Each structure stands twice: as C-alpha cells, then as structure tokens.
Amino acid sequence: MDRIKTEELTGAEIVIRCLQAEGVEVVFGYPGGAVLWIYDELFKQDKVRHVLVRHEQGAAHAADGYSRSSHKVGVCLVTSGPGLTNAVTGIATAYMDSIPMVIISGQVPTHAIGEDAFQECDAVGITRPCVKHNFLVRDVKDLAVTMKKAFHIAATGRPGPVLVDIPKDVTVNRTEFHYPETIAMRSYNPVRKGHAGQIKKAVQLLLEAERPMIYTGGGVVLSNASAQLRDLVKRTGFPVTNTLMGLGAYPATDRQFLGMLGMHGTYEANMAMQHCDVLLAIGARFDDRVIGNPAHFAQNPRKIIHIDIDPSSISKRVKVDVPIVGNIPDVLGDFLGLLKDAKPKSIAGWWKQIHDWRSKDCLKYDRDSKVIKPQFVLEKLYEVTGGEAIVTSDVGQHQMWAAQFYKFEQPRRWINSGGLGTMGFGLPAAMGAVLANPGATVACVTGESSIQMCLQELSTCKQYRLPIKIINLNNKYMGMVRQWQQFFHGNRYSESYMDALPDFVKLAEGYGHSGLLVDKPADVEPALREAFRRKKDLVFLDFITDQAENVYPMVPGGKGITEMILSEDL
C-alpha cells in the first residue's frame, strides 16, 4: 500500500506514535472490534509493549499500580461498550486517589454514534464523573493534539485519569502527523509556587507552636516530596503522621513518626491530631476516614496550615487558617529556606505527652495464639522482605493490618485503593508494579473475598511470568464487614461468611503457579521464606487466620478521632 505523503498516517498509527513520543513502555489492554486497527499497529512495532489482561478492570488497575509504583503515567487500552464499562471501576479507583492515567477506549464509528450500535456506549458520559477530563475525538486531525493534552492533564496539577475515546473510523482516516512538544491551554494552568506571604505566615505559626503536628497524605507521595518532608520533620523536630495514602512518605521506623492516623490509626497519632495547637496538613484532605466527625475535631482549638495543589481540597471539610495552594516540593522548599536560621520552640512537654500515648501500645495483639493472627503474618512479611517489598493490597481488614504492621520506609512501596476502596485492586495493581519495577520484590496482601474479585489475572501473571507473592489472609469472612456487623449490628453476620471457598492452592496450580496452605503460626515464617526464595515464581500463600480477629484501634463511623475502640488485649 503506497502512501500519498510520507507523513500521512492513519489514526491508529498516530495513537501508537503518540504513545512512543510520550515514552510509554507498557500498555495494559484487551482488544475488541473498535480498537482492531490500533491493535494492528501495536503488532507492527516493538517499542510499546502490550500486556494482555483477562478483564478490563484488571487493565485499569494494572496501569494504576504501574503509575503508583513508578511516577509514570499508566496507560490502558480497551474496546468500546463493555470494554470501557468494565474499566470504569479501575478508572474511578484511580480518580479517587489522583493517579495519572490515560485510558484509550475504542468507540463505534462516528456515523453510528447515537444509533445504539453494537458495543456502543456513551464513554465520555459514563466516565465524566470519575475522570479528571475526557475527550471524544471526532476528527483524526485532532487526534495527536488530544493525546498530548491527555498526557499533560493526567500528569500535571492534581493528577488523575484522562480518557480518550476514539471512534473506529478515526483510527482508519489519515492525516499528517505532528506531535506537539508542549501544549498551552487557557482553561488549564495549575499553579506551582505557593504564595510567599502565606508561607511566611505558616512558618511563623510553626515557630510559635507548642504542640505542633505534621499530617501528610497521598499528595506528598504523588508529588515526590518525600525528601523535602523528611528535611522539614528533621529540621523542626515535630511529630509526623501519614494517612493511608501517604505511608512511606516518612520512614515508619523513625521515632518522630507516630504511625498512620484515622479510623484505624494509632492511638498516639489520633490523640496528637486532636490535641495539637498548630497542624500542618500537606497533600491530605481531612476526609471522613481520617478525621472522623469534623464537629468533634473542631472542639479543640488549633491553627491549621494546609498545603495542597487543589484549592477545592482546602477548607472542604475542615476550615483552614493558612491555605497554601501549590506544588508541595516547591512549597516545602520555601518552608525550609525560611526555617534555615530559625529555631522552633522547645516542645519537650508535647513529646512527653506523645510518649505517654504511645506507651499504650495500641497495636498489641495476642502473640501466643494457637491460630494464625493476621497481624503476625504481616510482621513476618515485613521481616522476611527486609521492609523492601512493594506491597499492594486489596480492601478490608488485611489492608488495614498491612498499613499498620508493614513499616514502609520509602514512598511508592505501599499501593492500595484508599479513596474508592476497590476490592479486586491488589492483584492487577501488583502486576503493574512488577512491570514498572523489574526485579523488585512485590507482594499482594489480600483476603479470600477480595482476591476472588480479579482472580482471572492469575492467568495474565502466568503469561508474563510476574513473580508476585500473594499473601492471602483467609478467615472465610469478609472481615471488615464482619467486624462492623459485630460492633454495630448485634453480631448478625449477614452475608459476610463465604461458604464453598475454592481450594486456593489447587486454583493457583490450575493457573500454572504454585500454592501453599499455611495453618499453623510456626509455619508462617518458613512459608514466607520459601515463597520469597523463589524469585521467578508467583506463589499463592493461603494463610488460614483467626476468624474473630478485629482491626484496632477503630473509630466508629461518624465519631471523633479520639473516640477509639481499643483492643480488649489492652
């Protein structure tokens, strides 16, 4: 087939050329009618690697995990109709946690749009509430610039997923290809620098604080501001807590770290949060799982400084005294500059109070148990991996225990669905993490209920030899649901018990992997060591754990963060 002009490319070719120009190495996807031409072009080149998932939800989660563990934009490619609708859960998951992703979806040909064509759905309409932005490309001439915009929007400002919906005829039509180096949009100009006056005011507040507290969220991880945060914490000597999304931004083994805060946060972190007189919030959003009831939180007077790239995150649930909109590394750089020659007040009394709270040892559990305690598995996982693993998780009790007991020293090692709380996230996210970090140790902490929600991806793991270690905490219950039912619904365990569970060992073997059933505490560590010794294999570890174990501390929904239910062991 002769081309009229060398630069005239089909839409499908343009899509691939754009991905190459963006330096995209891996695309997670699943082919179908509307994207056949794009897949045809993928076939003809070898720069962009395609990973074939088994369900489009897996593609979106894998792209998400790829991004979270690498700071690159995750890319997935799905066909029209059900391809796109299957991906929606993954897109919404990424949106809630502000993960930069580009989703390319096929669409029926432009002339068929609106005619209820086969595999047609209103992709931009369906995804509108769960993307940062989306586009329907009606003309091949707009394709390259739209792709550029998509990557630009996804990765800048407060990051998020961007969908590009491409009708099939657009992938066939030809135009000259030119990929813009940069893009300017009058309606989209995220700020970087924080307001100098506000920063000065904030630093002044920090210097005068008697009971200061630093509270940081996913924004610090996403903006790669961990180094600046560490400097700030060391320079000030202040206590620091991370949200579920922010773990790893500050090393968990450091004395100034009070652990995670929130619904299942530590006693000391929640108490310090409530009783501080100056609170520095960085890239966090005071959500319901973090500060509980805002009215209760407001009972103690304190000055709040809030740094965030997204103005709408500031003063949304909690009124803030010093708002600073900006890119966190830039703003913290300014903070550090101003703090160079200044010395904060002595806060020895505050630290003494915090040590008292800490001495409660709120994460204590029964170490002499005859059945496997889930916390014990996580502690051993931490030991066996030397704290160096990338840990993905699903959603529920196991997620909270992983957050509490695996001590993350570095950012981008803890990968979980914090905002949307998507069961089924863990395994595909781990696939993304392996592909973004070849050679890294990757563990997926999950439960027998969550793992079954994207179990089909075991097949993908086989195809691409992804040596994930699956840590299945199997208590035969949807553990977190059971816990709420025990606490708040009079022990009526409505539909939270799962009968007829599969034999996970055989199941793993059926997919060509190996599995190991572990039902004695003494076998936990040897099993973990054996699994992680096998660097090239996926190993499914099915730990039969205590069915009655609960996550403590727990702040009941709607309560204040100091109104914690503590373990009976305390």
Add this chain to the structure above:
Amino acid sequence: MRHIISILVENEAGALSRISNMFSARGYNIESLTVAPTEDASMSRMTVVTKGSDDVIEQITKQLNKLVDVVKVVDLSEAEHIERELMLIKVRAGAKERDDVKRMADIFRGRVIDVSDNTYTIELTGDGAKLDAFLQALDQSAILETVRTGASGIGRGNRILRV
C-alpha cells in the same frame, strides 16, 4: 444565600454536562442555568443561580474552576451587578379581560408580542422578583402558560469578565 455565578467555558461538546453533572454529583442546588456562546465563538458564558452558605459557594466556585473546560468563574453577587431574566407569558385575554391585561403589562413594562382571539402573549424582562410580582398581579386563573429563561447577569461599571 442566593448567588449568581458567571462562568466562561470552552465552547466544547459536553462542557454543559460537565458543569451540571458537578452540581448534581456534589449535591449543590441549581435554581437556574443559562448558556450561550459569547462574542468570541470559542467560548460560552453560563450563568448559574444557586443557593448555599458561604462555605458551599466557596466550594462551588473552586469545583467549577477545577473543571478543565472552565476558563473563568466569577461570583457576580460579590459586588454590584445587574440581573435580568426574560419571561414569556400567555394569558387568557377575551374581550372583557383585554384592557386589564394590557394595562397591567404596561405597568410592568411588558410588551404584547402575540395576539389571538382570546389570548395575549406578553414578553417581560427584569430581575426574578419583578417577574414574580407580575405573575402575582395577574388574575391567577388567566395564566395559561409561562416560560422563563433563568437569570443572566453582568457586573456593574468597570467590572468586566473576559479572558
């Protein structure tokens, strides 16, 4: 409190739904919404009348600004502004009601723009309260049909909203 928010938005397909979706998804109230292209055809201007506490209005303007298609947002009610709304109203106007209806329309500076044997269609502009007052002033049983555009607004004096 009632606020009139003016929004300049890229004249792209779906821009209107992004904005109305945001209001419904976050539970904000829309009393009225009008939209039309501006003198610069690449942009539309939208006027949204909404109600909420200061905190809610602050969130609404922030959330609007966050939408990628939105170029500029101004809360007109923060300062002096003019608000107008157009209403078309069809009233029963047989031989015996005609004079009364016409007189009332004149008082409110409305214009009769269509006439049939037994109806008048009146065009009336003003702020919302004036249109309400006109409806109140009419014999209620004579009102056959009304349609209102929702408010449009513009800042007074040198207050200009443009890119």
